[in-house]
Amino acid sequence: MNTRPESAAPARAASFARRALQHRSFVLGALLSGLLLAAALLSFAWTPGSAYEMDMEAALQGAGGLHWLGTDAFGRDVAAQILIGARASIAVGLIAVGLGMALGVLLGLIAAACRGWVEEILMRLADFTFAFPALLSAIMLTAVFGAGMVNAIIAIGIFNIPTFARITRASANAIWARDYVLAARACGKSRTAITLQHVLPNIASVLVVQATIQFALAILAEAALSYLGLGTQPPQPSWGRMLSEAQTLMFQAPLLAVWPGVAIALSVLGLNLLGDGLRDLLDPRLARER
Amino acid sequence: MSIFLLKRLITLIATLLGASLVVFAVLEILPGDAAQMLMGPDAAPEAVQAMAEQLGLDQPAASRYWQWLAGLLHWDMGNSYAYGSPVSELVWERLSVTVPLAVLAMLLTAVLAISAGVFAAAHHKRWGDVGIMGLAQIGIAIPNFWFAILLILLFSVKLQWFSAGGFPGWSEAEGGGFWPALQALLLPAVSLAAVQAAILARITRSAVLEVLREDFVRTARAKGLSRGAALRRHVLRNAMIPVVTVMGLQFANLLAGTIVVENVFYLPGLGRLIFQSIANRDLIVVRNCVLLLAAMVVVVNFVVDMLYAAIDPRIKAGDI
Numbered sequence: 250m251n252t253r254p255e256s257a258a259p260a261r262a263a264s265f266a267r268r269a270l271q272h273r274s275f276v277l278g279a280l281l282s283g284l285l286l287a288a289a290l291l292s293f294a295w296t297p298g299s300a301y302e303m304d305m306e307a308a309l310q311g312a313g314g315l316h317w318l319g320t321d322a323f324g325r326d327v328a329a330q331i332l333i334g335a336r337a338s339i340a341v342g343l344i345a346v347g348l349g350m351a352l353g354v355l356l357g358l359i360a361a362a363c364r365g366w367v368e369e370i371l372m373r374l375a376d377f378t379f380a381f382p383a384l385l386s387a388i389m390l391t392a393v394f395g396a397g398m399v400n401a402i403i404a405i406g407i408f409n410i411p412t413f414a415r416i417t418r419a420s421a422n423a424i425w426a427r428d429y430v431l432a433a434r435a436c437g438k439s440r441t442a443i444t445l446q447h448v449l450p451n452i453a454s455v456l457v458v459q460a461t462i463q464f465a466l467a468i469l470a471e472a473a474l475s476y477l478g479l480g481t482q483p484p485q486p487s488w489g490r491m492l493s494e495a496q497t498l499m500f501q502a503p504l505l506a507v508w509p510g511v512a513i514a515l516s517v518l519g520l521n522l523l524g525d526g527l528r529d530l531l532d533p534r535l536a537r538e539r
Numbered sequence: 540m541s542i543f544l545l546k547r548l549i550t551l552i553a554t555l556l557g558a559s560l561v562v563f564a565v566l567e568i569l570p571g572d573a574a575q576m577l578m579g580p581d582a583a584p585e586a587v588q589a590m591a592e593q594l595g596l597d598q599p600a601a602s603r604y605w606q607w608l609a610g611l612l613h614w615d616m617g618n619s620y621a622y623g624s625p626v627s628e629l630v631w632e633r634l635s636v637t638v639p640l641a642v643l644a645m646l647l648t649a650v651l652a653i654s655a656g657v658f659a660a661a662h663h664k665r666w667g668d669v670g671i672m673g674l675a676q677i678g679i680a681i682p683n684f685w686f687a688i689l690l691i692l693l694f695s696v697k698l699q700w701f702s703a704g705g706f707p708g709w710s711e712a713e714g715g716g717f718w719p720a721l722q723a724l725l726l727p728a729v730s731l732a733a734v735q736a737a738i739l740a741r742i743t744r745s746a747v748l749e750v751l752r753e754d755f756v757r758t759a760r761a762k763g764l765s766r767g768a769a770l771r772r773h774v775l776r777n778a779m780i781p782v783v784t785v786m787g788l789q790f791a792n793l794l795a796g797t798i799v800v801e802n803v804f805y806l807p808g809l810g811r812l813i814f815q816s817i818a819n820r821d822l823i824v825v826r827n828c829v830l831l832l833a834a835m836v837v838v839v840n841f842v843v844d845m846l847y848a849a850i851d852p853r854i855k856a857g858d859i
Contacts, residue, residue, distance in 0.1 A: 379788075380558050380833045382795030389829050392817040393565060465680070472682050473799050477814060496688055496803070499703070503692050510685035518680035 268530055275526025281519025288512075289335035296333065298326025301484055311504070318508050321491075322498055327505065330486035331512050337398065337487040338516060341471040341480075342464040345402045349409020350460055356410070357417025358448065361425055362440045372418065375411035383408040383466075384473055391479040401480040405470045409463050416459050420452040454531035461524035465517045472513050488513050543848065551841045558833045559611075563604050566826045579820070594823075607826075616827040621819035626827050629812060636706055636808035637801070640724050640731070641793050647732035648739055648793075649786065655736070656743025656782075661770065663748060671740065678737025683796050687730035687803040694726060701726050704805035727804045731796045735789045742785045746778040753777070779850055787843030791836040 269275050303323040310320045318327040356375075360368040381389075387404035394400045424430060424447065433443050474480035475489025483490070488509040495505035574591035575582070582590075595603055610616060616626035659671040695703035706723045708715035750756065751774055759769045798810030805811070809828055816824035 377554060377557055379791070380554055380837050381561075381829075382791045382832070382836060384795040384798065385829060385832055388798060388813065388817065389562070389565060389825065392822075392825055469682050473684060476682075476684050477799060477802060479817075492685060492688060496691075499688070499692060499696055503696060506685075506688045506692060510682065510688070513682050513685060514677070514680045517682075518677060521676065521680060 265530065269526070272526050272530060274522040275530060278519050278522030278524070278526050281515055282523050285335055285339065285516045285519060288332045289339050292329070292332035292336060296326065296329035298329045301325065311502075319502070319504065321494065321505060322502075327491075327508055330491055331488070331508055334486045334488045334491065334509065334512065335516070337475075337481045337485060338468045338471060338513075341398065341402050341405065342467040345405035345467045345471075346409055346460055346463045348402070348406030349463065350413050350456065353410040353413025354417045354449075354456060356414040358421055358444050360414065360418040361421030361448065362444050368418070371414065375414050378408065378411045381408075383470060387470060387474055388477070388479060391474065396479040396482065398481045398485070401471055401474045404474075405467050409467070412463060413456070413459065416455060417452065420455045421448050424448045424451045454527075458524050458528045458531065461520050461527060465520035465524070468513065468516055468520070544845070547841055547844050551837060554837050555834055558837065559608060559830055560604070562826055562830045562833070563600075563607065566822050566829075567600065567603065611827075611830075617823050619816075619821055619824050621816065621821040621824070626824050629824065630809065630827060630831060633807060633809045633812045635709060636724075636806050637794075637797050637810060639720075640727055640797055640801070640806070640808060641790065643721075643724055643728040644731035644735070644793050644796075645786070645790055647728055648735040648789065651732065651736040652739030653743050653782065655740040657747055657770065657775070659740065659744045660747035660751065661766070668744075672744070675737040675740045678733055679741075681734060683730050683734050684799045684803050686733050687727065687800050690726045690730055691803070704803070706806050723804075723806070727797075727800045727806060730803070731793055731800050734796075735793060739782065739785055739789065743778065743782050746781045747774055750774045750777045776850065780847060783843060783846050783850060787840050790839045794832050794835055 269279075297317050298320075303325060304320075305323065312319045318331065320326055321330070356371055360371040378386075383405070386408055387401065390404040390407075391397070391400045394403075421444075425443075430443055430447055433447060438446075471480050471487070472489035472492070475487040476493045478490070478493065480489060481487035491509040492506060495502070495509070498505055574587045574594060574596055578587050578590055591597060595606070598606075607617075614627050616630065618624065619626050619629055622629055655671050655675070659668040662668045691703050694701045701722065706715075707713075707719045709717065709720045747770075751770075756769055756773055759773050760766070764772070797808055798813060800806075801808040801810040802814055809832065813825055813828045813832075816822075816828070
């Protein structure tokens, strides 16, 4: 029997995989999130029709036949638009959450490592940003800098910063109070070294869970901004804008207002379930009452 | 209590001043030339110059900021470029839609969420609990504007019980009245409340479950109190602290949500005014409305802090 220490990692991974497969919300969340990713990837290679080409003769066709989910007022294929729309959601989610996470985690780690007035100022600033609901701020920023996907990403990203800063600082403070950190300090390790070698790896799971939840919120925010015409711009399809276009045709083609919403709801549901599942699996102490 | 109140009041004023500074900086300094933004990129330079003078943009930013703040103290927000009327009048008119909408949505949220959350906790790990939590999980995933569209599809297009949008006004003389106005706000309030209720129901459930495990509840049950009586008399009050906290935060989300939902239902509220003013490049209106919404959020959170102290007498000065 192999008793070398390096055999521990694969064994841990196998145990994690076993627990993960038994966790219902994790499996469902992973499936739905996988579906979102697959839709976006598939749209680069193939779509059931054209999401861009207008064909007025084929306008407002019902679901079925050549057009699985029907066509919009310009004869563009709805299923193709939904597949391509997944790209905008993923792009906005990934970049906005990445941006917010990078800066927020950095600020949170600095606050926890420095304590004192640095921590106080950073956290009061984070508190202050909560006076501006994220959507309101995003609308204000896109109003000033113009509507578009990049500005929407920046606006959503900025308002992820305080969320990550707060959660990082709270989790990092708990790690800084541990004995092994005290031991590392006694050995003469610098604050930066302790932060990178001990604090960050130990709070990574909390951050991954939070990132999943923020990803879902970013998809919702992007959809709302696009619905208002402030996010992704035409001709690039986006679920939010599809809904705003469908709203004007509710009497003629009510189903047009259903599909993009289902896509948003399933993506957000998937990511939320994945986040819940990851929280339970990565840190059983944080598992919520079920 | 008075020191606690004073500390919170100072924080409130500091936050409001900070918010006004941020809004002013973002909307006035960063974009460069506000007059150019108002007139559009193709405007003649003389016209832009005249507009800049009319707006007082030739004065230094600090003095303009000071003038704005001084004006706000007298409820004078300047004049709207697009509407040609005082911003304060526009805002006052629109608040009569947005505030009742947000309050109605918050009431619906509280009633739905607290009853569903307590029911789920009382039926912990049984079908009622699983069903309600499943619904809550779906509710959180649904964008409020899509839910609003679905409500219009069902109640306006299919059943034709409600109009698909618009607002008749509160005054009977203008063809509206209390009930017609309330009816026009009902679907928007439901669409705003559904998502927030889903979040709050989960919080209520876990708060109630946590308190149910406390020793004093066991003592109350041991004294012969029924489960229902223990819930009503001991658990609910103690479980309300996290619930009220989240409700305060949710009010901020509801206010932001009104911007989108008012657009879905074509309601002439503050959110729609902001949106229309962005389209009209009417930055004076945007500036005042954004600050007003931020101020409402800050004041609601202040009230929530005060409510804590009322709900839980253990919270005193220095605890928060």
